[in-house]
Amino acid sequence: MELIKKNIHMDRIRCKASSQITLEEDMNIPDSKPDVSTLVYDKGRVQIEEVKPTADHVTIRGRLLFHILYQSREDGQQLVHVEGKIPFEEQVYLEGVQSTDSVQVNWQLEDLTIGMINSRKLSIQALMTLKASVEELYDEELPVDLYQDGLEGESSVEYCKNPVELTQVAIQKNDIFRVKEEIALPANYPNILNILWDSVKLEDVEVRPLEEKLSIQGEIHVFVLYESEGEEQTIRAFETVLPLGGTLDCHGCRDNMIADISWEIGNQELDVRPDFDGEQRMLGLELVLDMGMKMYEEDRVEMLTDIYGVTKQVDAVAREGDLKKLLMKIGGKSKVNDHLRVKNSTERILQLLHSEGKVQVDATEITEDGIAVQGVVNVQVLYVTGDDSNPYNCIKGIIPFSYTMEVQGISPGDSYRLNTQLEQLQVAMLDSEELDVKGVLSFGAIVFQSIPATIISNVNVSPLDVNILSDLPGIVAYVVKPGDNLWNIGKRYYIPVAKIKEINGLSGDELRPGEKLLIVKGA
Known part of the structure; x- marks a missing residue:
């Protein structure tokens, strides 16, 4: 006797971990560039160059790429662009990872601070989070028939x-x-x-x-x-x-x-x-x-879920498995709004040039209503001032947000992947010292429901113990109890379900508590 099985292709995250690192470095202005008067604008991104897993650890090598826009002290060259990079190497403890695994690394630049030490030297400080995970494909063999x-x-x-x-x-x-x-x-x-x-x-x-x-x-x-x-x-x-x-x-x-x-x-x-x-x-x-x-x-x-023998002892060998099904693929939008002000009256706004924002998700949690998301939107606005000595400046601000994606039927054991984007960022002048910032956050999530399952992996067949059959009565007037069904009654008395239905003239499988059945051994 053999089980006929069907392979189901599943995926799972076998292990994951995160690490937060700080980078600090001073940067000298190249000789070909003029002196720094004031810092105006900046941006940065992380470039992952090498991911090397070993036993329970992964080494991540990369670099922080940054760009800086500043005003020079010289007449005739008001704005100057410089760029640089800071290499880094971080070892992350990742329990269960092996040297042959493919490790995925995601990054998030939490903060980038550019400071001016003097007119020829800048300080760069960055805080970033590295998230490493091993996602694997595997097959669940589900029994679908019996040979x-x-x-x-x-x-x-x-x-x-x-x-x-x-x-x-x-x-x-x-x-x-x-x-x-x-x-x-x-x-x-x-x-x-x-x-x-x-x-x-x-x-x-x-x-x-x-x-x-x-x-x-x-x-x-x-x-x-x-x-x-x-x-x-x-x-x-x-x-x-x-x-x-x-x-x-x-x-x-x-x-x-x-x-x-x-x-x-x-x-x-x-x-x-x-x-x-x-x-x-x-x-x-x-x-x-x-x-x-x-x-x-x-x-x-x-899926074949249970088995028993009538003339032989048939025992199923089972194991616990974890299947999943799509619960919901959902999207949602949420508005954010705030006002930003200049630091002092000498930096008044004459004209807006450019604005940009970056979404930073700080926490997600499964709740009774769905997936709760909390984070901030980092906003940066470049503008022209009314001061001829410092004609360009920047306003930075942080707008917090919280949003719940409604997912009916979600449970703490379910899995999901979340994507968040900033759309339709609009910045308008209220006056020369205050800005109105409006934006739309777009959320997308795919949610999978976890399905614990007892999966039969093998079947053992042996001669039926004659003492078991001899201990069973020849004829039983069985009174149906709550929770009984034809299957467990037939399994208890080693009788095919079809025979129970035939003897008792049953057309369906439903039983009512208190109903009487005639059970005949060897039927």
């Missing part, structure tokens, strides 16, 4: 099946999506001499599964602050929005699959190019999106 060989007829073994609804992994892979665009300056903008600052962000990104491919749609927001050609070399700000659209081949993908797609900008290049007349009026943009693709499909399996 009988050597037993006396099909009726010598009784088994029952129960339907199990579950979700299994169909596709898991990483890929890249390339974007190449050329942007022409409007006619009323002067030629570009030098780019001082740029910002490229993706918003409203939607990835949908199609047949054998993925559809990628969204928006590319591009901001450029540049020094123009000409004797005055004025500083101009240019901002535009480009459509993001295309497809990415994905073998085996179908449009009815459940997509769980993560993406981030892996590489970005923005340069100045000549137009047809040879003038520097074109911007060339190249983006590489790192795509993490995981596709699920729902399945319904008739």
